Amino acid sequence: MEKPRVLIAGSGLAAYFAWRQLGEKAIVVSGSLTNNSLISGHCFCTKSPNSQTLENAIIGTGRNLSDRNLVKFFCSKAKGIEKLPEFSKKTEWSLGFKSPLDFLERFQQKALNARIVELNVLENRLDSVTIQHENGQKQVIECNAIVLCTGGYSHYFTPADSMNYSSPTGLEVAFNAGAMVSGLEFNMFHPFGLGGKCLPTEALSKCNVLSKSNGAEWLKKSILQKSLHDRLSKACLAISHEKGGKLKVEMNNKTFNLTPISHYSNGGLVVDCDSKTSIQGVFAAGEIAFGIQGAERIGGTALTEAVVFGSNAGKKAAIHCDDASPCRISFGKAFFEKSKKRIIDCKKIISGNFGTLNSREKLLEGLEKSSEKDCFFLQALFKAGLARKESRGCFNRIDFPKERKKFEKNFLFKLEKGKVKQAFTE
Numbered sequence: 471m472e473k474p475r476v477l478i479a480g481s482g483l484a485a486y487f488a489w490r491q492l493g494e495k496a497i498v499v500s501g502s503l504t505n506n507s508l509i510s511g512h513c514f515c516t517k518s519p520n521s522q523t524l525e526n527a528i529i530g531t532g533r534n535l536s537d538r539n540l541v542k543f544f545c546s547k548a549k550g551i552e553k554l555p556e557f558s559k560k561t562e563w564s565l566g567f568k569s570p571l572d573f574l575e576r577f578q579q580k581a582l583n584a585r586i587v588e589l590n591v592l593e594n595r596l597d598s599v600t601i602q603h604e605n606g607q608k609q610v611i612e613c614n615a616i617v618l619c620t621g622g623y624s625h626y627f628t629p630a631d632s633m634n635y636s637s638p639t640g641l642e643v644a645f646n647a648g649a650m651v652s653g654l655e656f657n658m659f660h661p662f663g664l665g666g667k668c669l670p671t672e673a674l675s676k677c678n679v680l681s682k683s684n685g686a687e688w689l690k691k692s693i694l695q696k697s698l699h700d701r702l703s704k705a706c707l708a709i710s711h712e713k714g715g716k717l718k719v720e721m722n723n724k725t726f727n728l729t730p731i732s733h734y735s736n737g738g739l740v741v742d743c744d745s746k747t748s749i750q751g752v753f754a755a756g757e758i759a760f761g762i763q764g765a766e767r768i769g770g771t772a773l774t775e776a777v778v779f780g781s782n783a784g785k786k787a788a789i790h791c792d793d794a795s796p797c798r799i800s801f802g803k804a805f806f807e808k809s810k811k812r813i814i815d816c817k818k819i820i821s822g823n824f825g826t827l828n829s830r831e832k833l834l835e836g837l838e839k840s841s842e843k844d845c846f847f848l849q850a851l852f853k854a855g856l857a858r859k860e861s862r863g864c865f866n867r868i869d870f871p872k873e874r875k876k877f878e879k880n881f882l883f884k885l886e887k888g889k890v891k892q893a894f895t896e
């Protein structure tokens with residue numbers, strides 16, 4: 471059998487579609503086998519009567535900070551999505567796999583339960599990838615390409631609705647290896663977080679999905695998801711406003727606080743229409759990439775983005791590797807690291823310093839804390855917030871409450887010789 475040549479990092483929707491293109495050429499490495507698309511039982515995908523309407527809507531919503539070439543590419547492909555077998559209208563589940571279990575099983579057979587912790591880059595070309603297994607053991611994989619599908623960084627904020635606790639994220643790993651990032655300041659907060667844990671729409675499915683491994687159960691939950699809209703409309707009627715400005719919602723005879731919740735990260739790796747990042751051999755797709763959404767996101771586009779660009783990245787990585795030699799794998803010495811502790815540290819730095827409303831003072835404090843901890847990715851995040859002296863899309867500054875024409879541009883960040891360097895697009 472031909473040995474794999476490409477690594478796919480992640481086991482969400484983008485990774486799945488990349489894997490469909492690469493098949494046996496790829497090894498899948500995933501921080502955890504759970505992922506946003508399964509946990510939350512998503513329901514909304516992009517649908518548009520024509521690509522021009524969609525294109526205008528995305529660019530308008532992104533306050534002119536979306537990459538027009540990427541949006542054009544996305545819209546031209548998005549309209550064909552319903553033709554993909556996974557999106558067959560006959561299936562019960564909204565994303566169209568035979569069942570969520572079917573999706574997961576196909577992936578579980580393929581994925582190594584490990585996370586990527588380092589991209590080893592020589593002369594701006596990927597040389598190998600260091601992964602870490604659950605038992606802490608590190609392993610170096612020499613490969614020709616990696617497709618990063620490791621999702622966003624919104625779970626670094628508190629509270630967050632995403633259950634992905636892998637740390638470092640693939641985005642951070644790529645940034646540390648010298649890849650260019652942009653749009654980091656645009657982290658979306660959903661206004662209606664239920665009890666600081668999840669969205670009302672996801673509440674029902676989320677509680678149960680993780681604890682069940684039986685296919686029939688999963689399917690029932692997804693059917694339940696459909697009827698949730700009825701329940702939700704009743705629940706919404708029970709929203710009340712308490713003294714002190716707190717919003718409450720009553721659902722299934724329980725009362726929850728409603729608070730903004732970190733939901734989606736618009737920022738990420740800078741990619742082109744071939745899903746290439748600024749490092750040769752490193753491809754990226756899904757929420758990890760920046761470009762489509764700009765300063766704000768239209769609901770429903772994220773899943774479509776993962777499908778369109780996941781497939782695209784898989785195809786392009788396959789072409790990149792066609793003449794290349796196979797992967798070589800070697801084991802390093804045992805090494806233990808507490809990834810949960812690391813994410814808690816990151817959350818502590820962000821908490822209170824970067825959120826729904828931001829100020830220069832707090833952003834500077836966050837920058838200082840992230841510098842003390844040598845956390846380059848968080849330094850870039852705070853620098854992005856400081857550089858954007860305006861409020862635009864999902865980013866708000868109390869000291870600069872209005873959108874400003876001169877900031878109709880993106881800030882780019884790159885790590886060079888241990889320093890976070892900043893530039894911007896015209």
Ligand SMILES: Cc1cc2nc3c(=O)[nH]c(=O)nc-3n(C[C@H](O)[C@H](O)[C@H](O)COP(=O)(O)OP(=O)(O)OC[C@H]3O[C@@H](n4cnc5c(N)ncnc54)[C@H](O)[C@@H]3O)c2cc1C
Pocket residue numbers: 479480481482483484485499500501502503504505506507510512513514515516584585586587619620621622631632633634636637638639640643669672733734755756757758769770771772773774776
């Ligand atoms: C609650 C909720 C509801 C949403 N609802 C919608 C909706 O209705 N419509 C819509 O369009 N979008 C929605 N979104 C957004 C959408 O779900 C995500 O943008 C999309 O699922 C991202 O897919 P992805 O494949 O890029 O990443 P993910 O699905 O986040 O997968 C990332 C994968 O990478 C793995 N990983 C992370 N770090 C590492 C590492 N270092 N090494 C290896 N693996 C790693 C994770 O374990 C995971 O498997 C929602 C998001 C949430 C959280």
